[in-house]
Amino acid sequence: MSRFSRFILSLAFAGAATSAVAFENFKGIGRPATPAEIKAWDIDVRPDFKGLPKGSGSVSQGEVIFEEKCASCHGTFGESNEVFTPLVGGTTKDDIKTGHVRALATGDLPQRTTFTKVATISTIFDYIQRAMPWTAPKSLKPDEIYGILAYLLNLSEIVPSDFVLSDKNIADIQKMMPNRNGMTTNHGMWPGAPASKGGIGNGGKPDVQAKACMKNCKTEVRIGSILPDYARNAHGNLEDQNRNFGPVRGVKTGESLAAAPKNSAELELATISGCMACHGINNKIVGPGYNEVQLRYKDQTDAEDRLSRKVREGGQGAWGSIPMPANEHVKEADAKTLVRWILSGAK
């Protein structure tokens, strides 16, 4: 810690005093957490499996749940690259033996998948439990998570297809994780106690040691890389991303905003209503592209009413198993406007 922060500290605590007194000082603030409250929120699972709920699930059970609740974004085999990087792939039988994913060192990997990186199986259990499926986090029961995890382990060829994963045998599976030996904490970027004192890392010693030369530091300037032409123009018109007064101007790299067609009022409404996070005009994101919606309902006279109700109430099943959450924040009239816009070929 710097001298400066120590200084602030002494200011911060002058008057607030030491721990024993502090409790007295904060009379009337906070209350004990009940056991039920702690149980409801304390869902984390550590590498030593502290916090792991009891339960079990088989590969085949997991496959069914995965297909229903996960495959639309991650692909049936966890291989999809559409919504996020693939979950499985890139690991070998040999990696399972060594605990090092070899392709990480050789570079024979088009893309790092979850299983090529993760060393601790607890991490995946914990994460699915707290955050997946993406649009309905914390909706899975422990047995479902065990099943899904068993299925992912099977896809990674770590367990056979008749395997049942449970709180009893998960520690054995940890010993087969393909990249279980792939982490190092020998670095200087942990801001706490070093490994030598029971913490992590080398105590803050930097690995890269540059010197500050001031004059005639080198004989030539070696350029390692320049901006490729396509990248110069790939971020819209830079002219519109700088003030039009001041010391410099943005370089013109595209159509200027003034010349570009304005977004339609409906598109603005869809954007501020949050619809565009899940729907593209011409592409599926989480929900169907608006073009597909138009195509499906173009001859149905009652579609407008039905769909605007569904937009506000949410629902699933028409396009797959991912639900559209309720959009109660959208006014009835706005929902109608949006649906009319979608059905007339949103632009």
Add this chain to the structure above:
Amino acid sequence: MGNLLEQAGRLRPAPENFLSDEQVKAVASGRRDFLRKSFLAASAAMAAPLAARAADGDSNILSNPAWTTSLGQPVAARPYGTPSQFESQLLRRESPGLARVGGASVSFCPLQGLFGIITPSGLHFERHHQGWVDVDPSKHRFMVNGSDDSLIKRPKVYTLDELMRMPSVSRIHFIECGANSGVEWANVAVPTVQYTHGMVSCSEFTGVPLKLLLDDCGVDYKKARYVLAEGADGSSMTRTIPMEMVESGEVFVAYGQNGEMLRPENGYPLRLVVPGVQGVSWVKWLRRIEVGDKPYATKDEAVHYIDLMPDGQHRQYTSIHEAKSVITSPSGGQTLLDKGYYNISGIAWSGRGKIRQVDVSVDGGINWQTARLEGPIQNKALTRFNAAWVWDGKPAILQSRAIDETGYVQPSYGQLRAVRGSKSIYHNNAIQSWKVVESGEISNVQVL
């Protein structure tokens, strides 16, 4: 163009508010004589009125504009003030192709046009993993518990009402995403400082030191050497933080940002502030702190935010941002208007304390001059630097190099890659280079 500048009162008929398409093309194509030619030997259409004006003076002075000759708007016409109608350019923007869905993506802060060290709250960079939420503060609860009953005497629940009654601190700190500049590890990939460095922002945060809350709960600091922070959003993001940092008093539970409440995108109504440590640890929508005796290997410290080294090992629990700096003006994707004087301006920061010195080079790192630091220089905050430069119209490469109070010197790309390779994604703090060509156009290059 020299002639134009030498005229009395620097009367330059154009460009006042913009360069026309034609002018930009001319400048971009390297015809630096363009302005002189077009204005001195101007076409008949332009020449007459301009010449007349130039003789008497600037029409903006000679005849008063509407705002000088009319009544302005009343107070509170806009109860929550917004920027001028002329300030439409500097916005948070996504980098096309970086992420696939907007809910697990990044928007970058427009550093190219910002001044000083404080980021306007509405332009603060965003990084969400499961979309952002607007949490109702009256229903938000903050819990402190232990991974084990023996680590804490009194697990407690606090409301915002209660937290905001407690002693508060207000401190200015930078926050940077661990993946800032991540797309540039191997080669130049993006055109402007917004996209190379725009995942850093700096605010004054206000809140309660976490140490006071842990004291209040009777934490056993002998056994509890780590804390886990957890968010209240769908992702319920979790990260491990060392107890040493909490004990130092640096870590606080913040509700205020730049004088008002946090913005929803930044964790309203409560987020953790972990100075000097990458943004992912500053858990937003903070709902729970668990004290524990072991680190947690959460998803964002076991699958992401791990730095891939050339030998195939990932560095885990890398958290500190080492010293870094970047010139924000003039910078990539901009064009200089003229030869002559410029103020090279930029920002520097270090996760290990204060910035001690920033050096600037205009010849690609052969020679350096020490820049002026704008004070007061704060701990683990952005520091603004400025240096004088007279552009002679010749090619130049602008660079800045930060040195922090520990003596650590920001490395070049060559020095950084020699140790860490080019696949790390995280913690790229290499010296940024901006190449200036004769036309005045500036582009992103990497000097080894």
